Amino acid sequence: MKILIVEDSERLRLSLNIGLKREGYAVDLAADGEEGLEFAFAYDYDVIVLDLMMPKVTGLEVLKQLRQREHPAYVLILSARDAVDDRVQGLDLGADDYLVKPFSFDELCARLQALVRRRHQIKNPCIRLGNLSLNSAIRQVTADDKALPLTPSEYSVLEFLILRRGQVFSKDRLLEQLHDSDTEASANLIEVLVSNVRKKFRLAEVECPIKTRRRIGYLVE
């Protein structure tokens, strides 16, 4: 899942970047509204985390422009403004969620997960695929009730493909969706991650759902 954080507090950007990457998200950072708009229209994001009071272009203006140009990303407003009017105004302008600062990192992750599920029209955090179960709330994959020890990056590849079942994604596309935009990693990284996932399924004696389409990419059927 790819997330854009538009936040003028450098320290908040720092901690959210580290924390969300650790959770397996691909994270891009923008320090003001202007930069945020550039990122938003240059890359494909599942969720945009948006501060309201920012220099140059305010968060509400960013939101207005995103919605005017029918940007598909879900928007979670993260703001110190806690008045009901502020929340209503943000939600009325097209935000999908509103979180008041200070906030718990766990709550932010849970809300991001909920937005991702909404984007893929899934209500239950637990997705079943034959004997395989993927719990997006705790980011865990189990096969025959046995948990598979996937790293956050491996989990992200599998979750990305399961949520888009039937669609084939190239390695480059997966890299773009699962890593920061300024990453220097190559498409081989995706190959390594898929290989690791398959190895862990093999060790658990469970069939891996990720299939390869030669010269095209990967999919989950």
Add this chain to the structure above:
Amino acid sequence: MPHSLKSRLALLILIGLGLLLSTAGLALEIFVTSWLSAQFDEALAAKARALVTLTKQEAGQIELDFADQFMPEFESVDDPEFFQMWIDDSIVLERSRSLLESDLHREPSVEISGDVSSPRFQNTDLPDGRRGRQIQIDFVPQIDDDEDDEGIEEVSNSAVGLGKAKHVVTLVVAKSREEFDQQLRLLRTASLLMVLALTGAAAVLILAALRLGLRPLEDMQHQVQALDERYLDQRIELPKAPAELEPVVHQLNGLLARLHKAFQRERRLSDDLAHELRTPIAELRALTDVGSRWPGDAASAQTFYQAAGDIALQMERIVEHLLALARMDGGLETRKLQALDVNATVDQLWRAHEVQARQRDLTFRADIASGSRIITDPAKLQMILTNLFDNAASYAAPGSEVECAFRREAEGFSLSVSNRADDIEAKDLPLLFDRFWRKDPARSDSLHTGLGLSLARSFAELLELELDARLEADHLLVLRIRGREFPLDSAEDDSVSTNSFHDPDHSDLQC
């Protein structure tokens, strides 16, 4: 007593008017009753006087020359009237036919000074059982000396032989007063009904007049009731306010305007304070949440510690400033007056901002006559100047000039710091010294708290100085301290040397 002014007024006016009308009605009724009663009595007396004139003493006899046909009321069957005459309280001289054999009530005769006594009226019960009124007159009949009345026909033959002595005749004439009483009752009822009708009509008129007259007050009441702290920008509007209400409306609107401004300022202060504190707390919480979730990440931990330390310093600055303001508000800060070398002070304080000024390509010019000295509290004045310089070094337009000027004035001095501030507008000037106010609503700059100028103004007030701001041509922002100088003998010791400067680099109270 009702609570509403309208009801109170209506009730009081109605009570007053009711009393007035009742009194007038009663007086009228008494007057008319008395007049009618007098008329009634007068008619009775006239009849009695006629009978008196018909009574004569002649040739030792007292006789009444009475003809029934001239006074048929005394023999009528319907509504008859009565009279009876006595001689010397004992002998009945005559009685009307209407009396048949009965007697009228009679009081004993009185001594009479002339020929006729004063008439005595009283209510009585008539022989036929009706209520009536009677007149009693005692008189001495006139003596008829004319012996030759032979040609005159006797019409009545009542005569009692009594000799030549002077005798007193008592005449009682009575008639029914029932019709008269009936008329009085009708009159009373009409009077009462008239009073009631007038009171009712007056009530309607009074209520209508009060409603009309008090409408501006009711309008004002509704508008005042609709006022809410959420809508303090509303004003009382009474297009045709009466003269008595005009000053009230004017004062209320003035109060509302001041309240609105105060509320806006208070709300802005709360918002600013919340934002000023929420952001560092959010940063700290995110750092600790993420740090504690992956405790083994030593590289991140080091960065987090550094960031947490910065946040602590930032919050400490805010708390220090708030405490300083609270001390100032509570009057806990005192002055320690000394002579201060203005030139040296300005030079020293600006030096602390030179690095920042150089980074922003600012130049500095001091327009201060050499040897300028003032008596003041040096530490407090340095605080003020430090904050003004910090403000200039941080927010002056890049590449512009910062000027500090000192002027002697008639009763004191002025010390100003001016610089170009392109983003400051005239509407910002009243807010510049507000606590936590910042031109940048995003408050991205964690080095400033938005309290510097508030502190500077509080320090200025402590030194009995005015600190104000004005915007001149080309967005030149001038922050000026102005006021009287303390007398020379108020200084505690010698001039402050540059060695004893408050070190602005270590100032906890820099904005």
